[in-house]
Amino acid sequence: MDSPVRQHSLREHNLALVLRRVATSARPLSRADVAAATGLTRATVSTLVDDLVAGGLLCELDPVPRAGVGRPATGLALSPRGPCGLGLEINVDYLAACVTDLSGTVRHQIIRHVDQRDRPAPDALAAVAELAADAAQVAVAEHLPIAGAALAVPGLVRQHGDGGGTVHVAPNLGWRDVDVPAKLGELPLRVENEANLAALGELQAGEPDPEASPSFIYVSGEIGIGSGIVLDGQLYRGAHGWGGEFGHLTIDANGPRCHCGARGCLEQYAGQDAILRAAGVPLTDPAGAGPAGLDRIQRLAQSGDPAMLGALRAAGTALGIALAAAVNLLDVDAVVLGGSFAPLAPWLVTPVEEELATRVITAGWSRVAVRPSALGPEATVVGAARSVIRDVLAHPAAWLATQP
Amino acid sequence: MDSPVRQHSLREHNLALVLRRVATSARPLSRADVAAATGLTRATVSTLVDDLVAGGLLCELDPVPRAGVGRPATGLALSPRGPCGLGLEINVDYLAACVTDLSGTVRHQIIRHVDQRDRPAPDALAAVAELAADAAQVAVAEHLPIAGAALAVPGLVRQHGDGGGTVHVAPNLGWRDVDVPAKLGELPLRVENEANLAALGELQAGEPDPEASPSFIYVSGEIGIGSGIVLDGQLYRGAHGWGGEFGHLTIDANGPRCHCGARGCLEQYAGQDAILRAAGVPLTDPAGAGPAGLDRIQRLAQSGDPAMLGALRAAGTALGIALAAAVNLLDVDAVVLGGSFAPLAPWLVTPVEEELATRVITAGWSRVAVRPSALGPEATVVGAARSVIRDVLAHPAAWLATQP
Incomplete structure (x- = not known):
């Protein structure tokens, strides 16, 4: 409401619209299906789909014969090699990391049982960064790019504008006013309350x-x-x-x-x-x-x-x-x-x-x-990873801008 | 998110953007001010402002001399003759009606102290319709067009898609499952819980x-x-x-x-x-x-x-x-x-x-x-009237479409 819609943001909006339509479809959609579902012209849809395919967000499936005349349509789906989300969790008696792909599927997960009580916050943050590096290494080996990371903590978090945040208090970790930076190495990092991220995981579980x-x-x-x-x-x-x-x-x-x-x-x-x-x-x-x-x-x-x-x-x-x-x-x-x-x-x-x-x-x-x-105990770390994917799907133009 | 942005909705979005910018400014703005504040080009702003002036939403104030070179700029403001909201309220011991203009200013208000307890719902609705007609007559005499009406009731309301609704229960009125139509004469009518409308009134009171x-x-x-x-x-x-x-x-x-x-x-x-x-x-x-x-x-x-x-x-x-x-x-x-x-x-x-x-x-x-x-006892009926104005300001294209 507060920003003008111009040609540039028009493209951003419509990229997200097309991507979301493919992401939420129970079956692969053709470009014509997407045009029919969104109200955009077929030419516009084709240009947007080309950009999404080139940026690794969508992939084209093998054509399947279909009823009626004309060429068989190519089906579109979320790319299984598209950007992934890295979820991280610091909890009382464990650390966890999780990588989910664009469809929300868990591709990799690590849990390390270590008591975090009375451990200084910088040590816990360093340990979770190590776990994140391990998870990222596995993702790289599978040619999965990582779009960003989200860290779940059992406490009151105030997010800063740049993506970092302050954990005001996490009583069961013994944390008070701990600053979490906006970057984990090269990756953007967001810190968030654990129950919020678990709720997001639940939202995408259905x-x-x-x-x-x-x-x-x-x-x-x-x-x-x-x-x-x-x-x-x-x-x-x-x-x-x-x-x-x-x-x-x-x-x-x-x-x-x-x-x-x-x-x-x-x-x-x-x-x-x-x-x-x-x-x-x-x-x-x-x-x-x-x-x-x-x-x-x-x-x-x-x-x-x-x-x-x-x-x-x-x-x-x-x-x-x-x-x-x-x-x-x-x-x-x-x-x-x-x-x-x-x-x-x-x-x-x-x-x-x-x-x-x-x-x-x-x-x-x-x-x-x-x-x-529906997710059980891993709801939080899976929700954290999926929160990153949620952002990519909502703002694909931001991801495309990072691609060569 | 779920609808494509095309040229048509682009105009709708930008009309609302310009109108909102003028509405929320503490002083009259020139077209150049609006362009600077919104990021739209001056040509685009001028076209949009012309439409808003023609539709009676904005008015142009007398030019005032300003510092610097160039022609004095014309100031823009919400039109005091623009569309008004009609707020209505049925409560335990009174009925009320209120007309507010685009700026939210109360232009006319009637309160009628009549006990509504155990009065059949159709009678109460007929009585409030009569009050609405009286208020509308005053507005017409002042050349104030009315954009729509909102009715506040002390109960649980389920709104229908078309704007009408069902009052499931209003214990202090003795109402149960009372249907309120989507129209009051020619006017669109929305029914809503009283505290919701009072909260909206409070929101716009500051x-x-x-x-x-x-x-x-x-x-x-x-x-x-x-x-x-x-x-x-x-x-x-x-x-x-x-x-x-x-x-x-x-x-x-x-x-x-x-x-x-x-x-x-x-x-x-x-x-x-x-x-x-x-x-x-x-x-x-x-x-x-x-x-x-x-x-x-x-x-x-x-x-x-x-x-x-x-x-x-x-x-x-x-x-x-x-x-x-x-x-x-x-x-x-x-x-x-x-x-x-x-x-x-x-x-x-x-x-x-x-x-x-x-x-x-x-x-x-x-x-x-x-x-x-800040509003005191009349918060509800004023909030009801302002809720109509809020819709006009958020969707000016819909109002313009009703104008000859």
Whole structure:
């Protein structure tokens, strides 16, 4: 709205339009199909497609015979050798890297289990840069160019205009006001909250549908409780990038003290350590986080332990109360249970649905879907890689400009 | 993104760009100023301005001498005779109509105090249509064309594609599944939740700033408690138009039963009747709503009545807990207290700010502003009228197409 449309931006817009149409089609499209679907002339489409093929974003498939007269049409598809996204993640007890291609397919993934607690931030950043270099080397060997990188951290991030950012606080990493540069070697680097990136991964996990613009809240119980909010098919970041701080919604104003300083936050009822505590299980580590704690919860629940079943029910009720607030405010269609909430979904979905049915004012007209994350634990790092691809698909002209 | 940019939509985009630039400027702009500000050529700007002047959207002011060489430049401004918006409101104890011009200035306003409770919906719609006709007559007499109408109702609205909508429920009017047509006589009519329209009115109440894209939550305590959410300068409606159902956020899961069927909703702590009840005042009417109840609260608070001061403090605390949830989720910069919360702001702001400071996880980095509505009680009907103007300014080509 604030910038004029001129011939130059006209081409940028239409390049993105053509690329998106091919990307979201369930079958290869001919140039004529693209023209029909976009309303552009066939000549315009051909010029744009030539540019996208030359820039390595689209490829032409072998012609297949078709019904009717005329030459068989060449099918267009996203290039499997096109630019890739590099996703990176620093979390409490692991580092991860992931390379996804233009279609969002994971081409390479590395996870390194190293405890990051109390490790100085520069050391963690250096370690993830090393992992990134390993992943990039594999991509280069497969002739996959990398368009950029996105780093997920479990904390509050303020992005700078140039792409870098400041992690204001990442409580479980012990980080405070850590600056992350805008470059990782030669690659542009963006830093983002983990739940935001997982929500983006979830958004692209479904069947591509060019008309869909889903609205959902992705809640992650991995470390603390965070969320990513997708409104009309777009990640909602908030005025400063701090949206989705779901773990600190108040469940009981006079409840137990939270590490944030307030009382009765959701994390004190549905966080992993709160569940273990409520079930009378001694915490296996100071935060009650990590795979050991989650394993313990699952094993006890599977064995029918009444204390654990009660604790999970109470956690689901608290989660449902907070989710009802989010749905009443945001009018989203769906709730996605991610992180450790995904494997615990068999015990959480029912109490969550009960609270939504009672507390969401529009529950009588429109049921809110509650489902576990489609991607599982790797949602964050895959989402990070796909966020880079998302940018390439939205702004192909920027990628083409970097090509010789 | 989903439609191609061609010459036709290029013109539409640039018409809106030029109009918006003039509309948001603090001083009249010359054509050369507009060209410099938009990046369009002077020839293009001149053609677009000619169209906007011919269509009655812009007017040319008398040339004023200026520094430097060359002819004095003609200043451009929004036309005071340009298309107007007709705002309409059906509320519990009154009907209202309002005409605003392109600059958002109120040109005419009527309020008719008639109790709407238990009045059949068709009667209320007929009465508001009559009021609309009266307002339109005044506008015609002043040679002000009306571009469209927007009707505010205190309920859950699902808008139809054609502009009409269904009011699923408006509890304080006793409405259920009331269809509102897409036309009011010849005028296009849109129906919308009252708090959404009040939030839009608030958005346009400040000093125009083309760079500003504020994010705030407008909470209205007039009848029940509703809210309008503005994100990045745009009203957020939600997947079905039901966003902002703020009155039913849970304050205490085991609290008093709410008329919605759930327990412990915010309305049971900060609604007008809840405040009166907490202060030990017998309710003046069944809903405790209306100006009499509000007057009573204000007079007792002004006289320093300890029970009322305690009740207002408790209401402010509950409001603050719910607002902290909204700010944690949405990362908005500001909270606007509207409806009956505006005159009660002297007693509500402190407890609201205390809860925000404690419960908003980012409160240490960025203070959330809490302020009473700039527009006061007429926010809704003025916001309704301005929502029509907003559409004209965003899509001037659509208005021009209706002109002979």
